Amino acid sequence: MSLNPDPHTRRRSSSILRHLEPETITEQSDQNALPNLNATWVNNKGAWGVHFFIIGILKICFDLIPGVTRELSWTLTNITYVIGSYIMFHYVTGIPFEFNAGAFDNLTMWEQIDDGDQYTPAKKFLLGVPIGLFLISTHYTHYDLHMFILNLLACLVVVIPKLPSSHKLRVGLPDLSPDTPSTY
Amino acid sequence: METVVTTATIAAAAVSPSPTPFTTQHLAGEQILSKLHAIASSAAYWGEKLPGSAVVKRYIVSSHQNDPVRTIFELLFFLFAVRYFVASRYSTSNPHHVKFTEADIDELVAEWEPEPLVPKTTVLEELDIGSIPLIHGESGPVVDVESARVGHVKRATNLASTDFLGWARDPVIKERAVQIIREYGVGSCGPPGFYGNQDIHVKCERDLARFCNSESAILYAQAFNTMSSVIPSFMKRGDIVIADDRVATSTQKGLQVSRVTLRWYKHNDMEDLARVLAKTNHEFRKAPLTKRFIVTEGLFENTGDLCNLPEIIKLKYQFKYRLLLDESLSFGLVGSTGRGVLEHFQENGHPELSRQQIELTAGSMAIAFSSAGGFVAGSDAAVEHQRIGSNAVTFSASMPGYLAAASSQAIERLEEDNSRVVKLRENTTHFRTFLEKQLQAARVLGSVVEFVSSPQSPHILIKLSDDFRPETLTSFVAAEELLQQIVDLCLAEGVLITRHKRVPTHEIIALESMLRIEVSASLSTQQLDESASIIAGVVKSISSA
Numbered sequence: 001m002s003l004n005p006d007p008h009t010r011r012r013s014s015s016i017l018r019h020l021e022p023e024t025i026t027e028q029s030d031q032n033a034l035p036n037l038n039a040t041w042v043n044n045k046g047a048w049g050v051h052f053f054i055i056g057i058l059k060i061c062f063d064l065i066p067g068v069t070r071e072l073s074w075t076l077t078n079i080t081y082v083i084g085s086y087i088m089f090h091y092v093t094g095i096p097f098e099f100n101a102g103a104f105d106n107l108t109m110w111e112q113i114d115d116g117d118q119y120t121p122a123k124k125f126l127l128g129v130p131i132g133l134f135l136i137s138t139h140y141t142h143y144d145l146h147m148f149i150l151n152l153l154a155c156l157v158v159v160i161p162k163l164p165s166s167h168k169l170r171v172g173l174p175d176l177s178p179d180t181p182s183t184y
Numbered sequence: 185m186e187t188v189v190t191t192a193t194i195a196a197a198a199v200s201p202s203p204t205p206f207t208t209q210h211l212a213g214e215q216i217l218s219k220l221h222a223i224a225s226s227a228a229y230w231g232e233k234l235p236g237s238a239v240v241k242r243y244i245v246s247s248h249q250n251d252p253v254r255t256i257f258e259l260l261f262f263l264f265a266v267r268y269f270v271a272s273r274y275s276t277s278n279p280h281h282v283k284f285t286e287a288d289i290d291e292l293v294a295e296w297e298p299e300p301l302v303p304k305t306t307v308l309e310e311l312d313i314g315s316i317p318l319i320h321g322e323s324g325p326v327v328d329v330e331s332a333r334v335g336h337v338k339r340a341t342n343l344a345s346t347d348f349l350g351w352a353r354d355p356v357i358k359e360r361a362v363q364i365i366r367e368y369g370v371g372s373c374g375p376p377g378f379y380g381n382q383d384i385h386v387k388c389e390r391d392l393a394r395f396c397n398s399e400s401a402i403l404y405a406q407a408f409n410t411m412s413s414v415i416p417s418f419m420k421r422g423d424i425v426i427a428d429d430r431v432a433t434s435t436q437k438g439l440q441v442s443r444v445t446l447r448w449y450k451h452n453d454m455e456d457l458a459r460v461l462a463k464t465n466h467e468f469r470k471a472p473l474t475k476r477f478i479v480t481e482g483l484f485e486n487t488g489d490l491c492n493l494p495e496i497i498k499l500k501y502q503f504k505y506r507l508l509l510d511e512s513l514s515f516g517l518v519g520s521t522g523r524g525v526l527e528h529f530q531e532n533g534h535p536e537l538s539r540q541q542i543e544l545t546a547g548s549m550a551i552a553f554s555s556a557g558g559f560v561a562g563s564d565a566a567v568e569h570q571r572i573g574s575n576a577v578t579f580s581a582s583m584p585g586y587l588a589a590a591s592s593q594a595i596e597r598l599e600e601d602n603s604r605v606v607k608l609r610e611n612t613t614h615f616r617t618f619l620e621k622q623l624q625a626a627r628v629l630g631s632v633v634e635f636v637s638s639p640q641s642p643h644i645l646i647k648l649s650d651d652f653r654p655e656t657l658t659s660f661v662a663a664e665e666l667l668q669q670i671v672d673l674c675l676a677e678g679v680l681i682t683r684h685k686r687v688p689t690h691e692i693i694a695l696e697s698m699l700r701i702e703v704s705a706s707l708s709t710q711q712l713d714e715s716a717s718i719i720a721g722v723v724k725s726i727s728s729a
Contacts, residue, residue, distance in 0.1 A: 027443075030421075101443045102421035103443075105422055116276045116277050117277075118271075119274065124268060127268055128265055128268075128269065131264075132265075139243070143254060152257075164276075167276055168276075
């Protein structure tokens with residue numbers, strides 16, 4: 001039906017990287033109908049401060065575990081923070097509330113922040129935190145090579161999806177199955 | 185191993201001082217080096233004076249740790265972050281945004297011609313507006329009608345009302361409505377969740393649930409809003425709907441608003457439905473599992489025939505779909521006690537069917553129950569979801585109490601005694617057979633007009649035959665105009681029928697011009713016979729003109 005084309009249909013491709021199709025007019029109007037409560041809060045000051053709070057709490061928790069050295073504690077803090085923020089900003093798509101008939105269902109939270117604009121203050125802050133945490137972690141792990149590599153990989157996992165060139169880019173296995181059903 | 189040795193030798197050779205003698209170039213290079221050294225030492229001197237420089241120096245020294253590769257790496261990382269921080273904002277959503285200068289804007293503003301606040305009426309709209317009949321006094325089987333195109337007709341047999349069972353004038357129901365108005369007033373003053381529901385509404389919901397054999401039912405204040413609200417309350421973007429391509433306008437609106445992925449199947453073509461279901465399931469086999477619904481109507485308003493419910497229920501289980509059935513027109517009309525299309529099939533060879541096999545059933549009290557509003561029957565969970573999740577329930581004031589009470593009364597009457605439904609069926613069969621005979625006798629059936637609706641349907645639709653194509657009949661509007669002439673001539677002779685009116689801009693399915701005749705249980709055989717003869721006569725006069 002021409003009036004309501006399926007927004008999720010994508011061209012078949014053998015590449016593991018693919019871009020999301022641009023939004024249709026109806027999707028755009030549904031997205032702009034109301035402020036996106038799932039993404040607007042990241043611009044609040046408290047939302048920035050809570051990152052340092054969470055990192056501090058994580059560090060204290062790992063320090064409390066017997067047998068964890070200072071080096072390991074910093075590395076674990078970095079990795080935990082990175083995994084948490086990856087799930088929150090880059091893995092889960094859509095929004096937990098229902099007010100626009102699923103207009104954001106295909107977008108991660110990072111892509112929803114500031115309506116997808118790049119280099120906004122919130123995005124700069126959110127990119128700066130893992131890089132800062134990486135530099136601190138490597139410093140306090142006394143540049144042990146293994147810890148350095150672990151921290152670096154963890155950092156790259158959250159930095160790469162935040163780059164403007166990763167916007168609406170998805171990684172997945174290509175679909176090579178036949179196009180027509182076996183029956184009918 | 186050998187390669188490593190070779191590389192090391194080459195590297196050593198490259199690093200070792202070359203035997204060439206000093207040249208002027210070497211002297212110049214030394215001078216530059218010494219200058220650079222001087223700059224660096226003065227920079228270091230002034231740098232040390234800066235506050236915090238000691239910390240930075242200590243950090244750099246301790247982090248360098250004779251590992252230049254890693255230091256460079258960290259430095260690059262740091263520089264990347266700085267570059268990211270100083271980059272300026274840009275929008276990804278509107279990459280082709282055109283920047284206008286002041287002059288451009290002034291020019292565009294000067295060129296702009298505002299559209300009229302009230303758009304000009306189209307030819308079809310003018311036809312619709314000009315042909316609205318005005319009924320003086322009470323509506324019933326015989327009405328006093330005034331029409332701009334015909335004039336005043338004192339007595340016309342009413343074959344245009346959807347009051348099929350004739351309960352709009354029922355004294356018992358009227359009495360009950362009056363009593364409730366005296367007791368409760370006329371308005372409910374709020375949405376159901378906000379003081380709008382009174383005990384009579386709850387009673388009506390229970391009566392409806394009992395009448396439909398469902399767990400629960402929920403009232404909607406407006407019959408038209410029922411389907412267009414229940415669809416978006418359960419289905420949203422990404423969900424899949426397979427719908428019959430003849431569904432009524434309210435269903436189409438719901439499907440549009442809900443933003444579902446929509447696939448049509450040919451009206452009542454079960455093979456096509458199976459094909460579309462298989463194709464769609466294959467197409468979305470790797471997509472995340474979302475809600476999948478088949479949406480269809482019991483008695484179709486647009487075609488006047490019944491859906492093939494047993495086959496649809498079979499297919500829905502086979503392909504793992506849910507079913508939303510719009511029984512707005514079929515409740516009270518179909519089945520021996522008026523319980524709709526489900527009862528009809530239960531009585532005709534499918535006793536195994538039950539209401540529990542239909543996830544959601546929408547209905548209307550504005551048609552056979554002669555009241556107002558709609559309802560949705562289903563499981564407790566499905567009904568509870570709508571109480572806060574369906575826009576027409578949450579944000580719209582509930583129906584006036586007396587209308588709910590009138591509906592309850594009509595349901596009770598129907599449960600006690602189905603003589604009206606039986607009478608309607610007799611009237612339908614009689615009128616339809618007689619009209620067919622009259623049209624045949626006038627030699628117009630098949631050549632000028634043909635029936636669209638099925639023989640058992642009291643909602644009779646007649647379209648112009650494909651063979652009948654006079655030269656003037658060039659467009660949809662021309663066909664509507666021709667049908668309106670039939671309607672007008674019938675009214676002049678004392679029979680009120682109507683066109684199957686719709687608003688083209690609100691339809692997403694193809695339109696067909698049709699006459700609409702509604703048989704009522706309150707009409708006598710004589711009235712029906714006279715009306716059929718008049719309609720046949722008018723059609724004949726139109727065809728020979």
